[in-house]
Amino acid sequence: MRALTWQGTQNVQVDTVDDPEIINPRDAIIKITSTAICGSDLHLYDGVIPGVLPGDVLGHEFMGEVVETGPKSTLQKGQRVVVPFTISCGQCFHCNIQQFSCCDNSNPVEKQDMGAALYGHSMSGLFGYSHLTGGYSGGQAEYVRVPYSDVGPIVIPDHLEDEKVLFLSDILPTGWMAAENADIQPDDTVAVWGCGPVGLFAIQSALVMGASQVIAIDHYPHRLELARSLGAKVINFRETNVQEALMEMSGGIGVDAVIDAVGMEAHGFAIDNMLDVAKQKIGIGADRASALKQAIIAVRKGGRVSIPGVYGGMTDKFPLGAVMEKGLQVKTGQTHVQKYLKELLAKIEDGTLDTTFLISHRLPLEQAAEGYKNFKQQQDTWTKVVLKPGMEA
Incomplete structure (x- = not known):
């Protein structure tokens, strides 16, 4: 065959x-x-x-x-x-x-x-x-x-x-489980990093589950337009300060739940991500986790973090202190x-x-x-x- x-x-x-x-x-x-x-x-x-x-x-x-x-x-x-x-x-x-x-x-x-x-x-x-x-x-x-x-x-x-x-x-059950892991409640504001296939299905699923506002974060215009067509508000991270925008869109408290649908090959020009790119290319098991790090900083205190994005190795400069000090719930998995x-x-x-x-x-x-x-x-x-x-x- x-x-x-x-x-x-x-x-x-x-x-x-x-x-x-x-x-x-x-x-x-x-x-x-x-x-x-x-x-x-x-x-x-x-x-x-x-x-x-x-x-x-x-x-x-x-x-x-x-x-x-x-x-x-x-x-x-x-x-x-x-x-x-x-x-x-x-x-x-x-x-x-x-x-x-x-x-x-x-x-x-x-x-x-x-x-x-x-x-x-x-x-x-x-x-x-x-x-x-x-x-x-x-x-x-x-x-x-x-x-x-x-x-x-x-x-x-x-x-x-x-x-x-x-x-x-x-990808459909992956997007659905990602939204389920975010424990979406009525009137929630949910931010989704990545408008690839899983991210788009997570957006669709979050809205079906009753989220009042879903915010999609990416830099590809067509993918952002697909997210908008599903009913999401959009942020182009190449044009907008994501943290500032999310605080403004959530009334200053931070978003209730975040979904990292990007995974180990995140884009971005932050110094830690560029170092992760270099380490990944020479094969020392580094994951590029800049989207996840950004999501953890952006979610409100007591918020929920859902990670459908694939990770396979290690990541540096992980904001574990923010996870603990903010009292975050984290769910992930295949x-x-x-x-x-x-x-x-x-x-x-x-x-x-x-x-x-x-x-x-x-x-x-x-x-x-x-x-x-x-x-x-x-x-x-x-x-x-x-x-x-x-x-x-």
């Missing part, structure tokens, strides 16, 4: 690789009909996530048709399914309390030492996201093996086209996708949530490398790329 493989920093290519096979009784094989490039994929593309090897198949946002099942799969051939990017067994301590992205069993034992050394515990399995998270082949391919297929995938009604539901695989699927599918069906506004480009799988390059270099206008196996150029 054809699949997108990682070959090195900012070097990906579509290759012919082995077809996936059923390995365990709970497996299923999915023929991919739609897959997408995620902002988190750019961390792999830029070489700042450890444990990615040449030849690894990328991609963790995908859906398709069931073509083969193991004897213990609950799926049936011919069903259309969206597959969560988190691989979860459904039976361990964490899965039983709906912490699906903390699954103890989905990361193979032989892969767990790296995560345990870095973080104290091993990571759960994730599709297409390094050997730190199991080394599973991803879905930017013609076919993919889905472990624990009786737990993860959600069956999609035939009347819903792919593009309405594809983002249930990651998304517990399975927890939200039924609820969010219903909100798509009834029109409460829209996802299609985000898609800017549709490409054949064979042009995936071009998609990565442009998604990286033209972030203002390439807001979301959907790849279609078999689509003609």
Whole structure:
């Protein structure tokens, strides 16, 4: 089959690789009909996530048709399914309390030492996201093996086209969980750093949850316009002092909750961020956390900090004193996708949530490398790329 493989920093290519096979009784094989490039994929593309090897198949946002099942799969051939990017067994301590992205069993034992050394515990399995998270082949391919297929995938009604539901695989539940982690209350003012796909869905989710004012912070004009179209007020951090603007927009008290949807590759010209950029480029495990630092300073005393943005290493000059002295609540983590699927599918069906506004480009799988390059270099206008196996150029 054809699949997108990682070959090195900012070097990906579509290759012919082995077809996936059923390995365990709970497996299923999915023929991919739609897959997408995620902002988190750019961390792999830029070489700042450890444990990615040449030849690894990328991609963790995908859906398709069931073509083969193991004897213990609950799926049936011919069903259309969206597959969560988190691989979860459904039976361990964490899965039983709906912490699906903390699954103890989905990361193979032989892969767990790296995560345990870095973080104290091993990571759960994730599709297409390094050997730190199991080394599973991803879905930017013609076919993919889905472990624990009786737990993860959600069956999609035939009347819903792919593009309405594809983002249930990651960024829609990630944006929703980000807003949920912000513990939004009526009349809250919420500030969201980053108007990429997760940030935009966090904005949409926060408004659905009842926030009275959502403020979007970015520097890309088109992305800020998308945020404004959802109902957010906007701040261009290249033109405005963010701290001063947020204090004014919150009546001088500070915003009630902040959401960092940027993560480890934040932009900015503050001296600490420029140093983090340099350290990240030479591979010493530094995260660029300038957006998170700014958010912590901006949130009001007693406020809430939600971090859906991906971090993988260490960061310097972290304002831990502000977290403690201001009495802040902090929630973060990989998304517990399975927890939200039924609820969010219903909100798509009834029109409460829209996802299609985000898609800017549709490409054949064979042009995936071009998609990565442009998604990286033209972030203002390439807001979301959907790849279609078999689509003609």
